Amino acid sequence: MDLYTYYRSTSSYRVRIALALKGLDYRSLPVNLIADGGEHRAPAYRVLNPQGRVPTLRTEDGDLVIQSPAIIEYLEERYPLPPLLPTEPLARARVRSVAALIGCDIHPLHNVAVLQRLRALGLAEADVGAWIGHWIGEGFQAVEQLIGDQGFCFGEPGLADVYLLPQVYAARRFEVDLEPFAKIRRVEAHALAHAAFQAAHPSAQADCPA
């Protein structure tokens, strides 16, 4: 498999964790979102991904899949072991609720395109920082009430962690105070010691600046 990825892209990082947790080999193809106005906007990349965003997965059969939630569910269906989701529908829904909360109500509000647009509207850097902090803080308050008390979000590493860890990385990068979120910090500590999360981390990617 090939993964078009950018080292600090939240949604690329999610897919890297899912691949690593399942022990799947893949080739990492970096797409620089910053240099020269962004390689993701170039026609050559848009042929692969009509939305012009990372990540894009090329499957073992050579088919292209876009959008991290769709890619991760595809990996779960095609390579079921080890599972990222429990087996019972209600338990699966509880895990997917946390993933969706992060994937829909936190991350989309501070991705590269959105921050560029806020700045283009004339927002001062302090307002942009407050905007990021607001959505991460409000979202993490809810996540803190939804996840469990031991280990990863729901015990063993799974889909909720695939979404949470990249969001925690972004929160630290944007200097959001994580002190109020004891459960989230516990999950972060578990992930920092786990080989799959280490392999997927932005700092371990070939396109991460030295």
Added chain:
Amino acid sequence: MDLYTYYRSTSSYRVRIALALKGLDYRSLPVNLIADGGEHRAPAYRVLNPQGRVPTLRTEDGDLVIQSPAIIEYLEERYPLPPLLPTEPLARARVRSVAALIGCDIHPLHNVAVLQRLRALGLAEADVGAWIGHWIGEGFQAVEQLIGDQGFCFGEPGLADVYLLPQVYAARRFEVDLEPFAKIRRVEAHALAHAAFQAAHPSAQADCPA
């Protein structure tokens, strides 16, 4: 089942379509997002939904599920027929890509909370309107390339339509020009003539103003 819903909430509307397509009975419990600063923010509702957003589903067993993507996947797993997704993993991924593109990269940028925050930052109404139009237009350009040429998004009604129709409703409400999106307008025409989409429409809800 009970569904906590607001008539013109995009994510509530999605779940109503999924329930109607599967022919599932449920009780609709309106949550007014506008009156008195929003019933979704009240402590009595936050007990049900820690995030303070609609929709929330109370299952047949009395369990609560939040976040429309998680609710819809739960309904698909618990009540598989008629299916919202095809059977083959790649085909499922193609449908989920469209759902995720709308659910992550279009709708979250113009929900009630985000628009309130943009106005609080001092953005003029013209800038707020341009913001909404930008994200819907850019997203719909990609959707237009991803969906099929006949019937609903991928032929029979399914998950992509569950996401697309509420987004089209929002686009029309915000007066976004849909002229460039011939495939999306074709799907809209099919849905307007379909009983499940009619039953789920904001105008058919008890809490819709006369």
